[in-house]
Amino acid sequence: MTKVFNVTATADAVxxxxxxxxxxxxxxxxxxxxxxxYERAMIGVDNAAVTGNSSTAREMASVxxxxxxxxxxxxxxxxxxxxxxxxxxxxxVYDNGSDPSIFMIKPADAIIVAGxxxxxxxxxxxxxxxxxxxVIDLYVN
Numbered sequence: 001m002t003k004v005f006n007v008t009a010t011a012d013a014v015x016x017x018x019x020x021x022x023x024x025x026x027x028x029x030x031x032x033x034x035x036x037x038y039e040r041a042m043i044g045v046d047n048a049a050v051t052g053n054s055s056t057a058r059e060m061a062s063v064x065x066x067x068x069x070x071x072x073x074x075x076x077x078x079x080x081x082x083x084x085x086x087x088x089x090x091x092x093v094y095d096n097g098s099d100p101s102i103f104m105i106k107p108a109d110a111i112i113v114a115g116x117x118x119x120x121x122x123x124x125x126x127x128x129x130x131x132x133x134x135v136i137d138l139y140v141n
Contacts (some may be wrong), residue, residue: 001037003030081105081112 005026010114012031019025029090041047049065052058093100103111 001034001041004035005030035062083116086113 007023007026014022016022041060045062046064047059047062049061050056050059090100103113
């Protein structure tokens with residue numbers, strides 16, 4: 001994704017109220033426009049990837065096309081999410097060329113993920129607090 005803007009040397013040299021350089025101002029506007037275009041391309045449309053060739057332009061896949069419905073928490077909707085399944089999925093994603101850094105789950109599975117801390121051999125420290133927060137903000141494997 002690219003955006004083109006032109007600024008004359010005169011426009012950059014002239015002092016304007018509220019900004020030092022016209023080039024910096026136009027660059028900021030162009031970057032915001034690229035950000036909006038990227039966001040729309042990822043979630044605003046349902047677009048399948050196109051490999052492209054000498055006569056066809058490449059196209060990236062939108063997020064909806066990148067989500068696989070063949071991967072789930074188990075063999076069926078009644079099979080609960082487990083830490084082993086999460087680790088296996090992370091390995092599968094990594095083996096296929098990605099580097100997962102965010103894990104998004106539905107609220108019903110949040111209870112399961114929060115329970116990972118209670119697994120055998122793990123401790124949670126509550127530092128003399130009277131509050132118990134059952135959530136995992138960062139899961140590192």
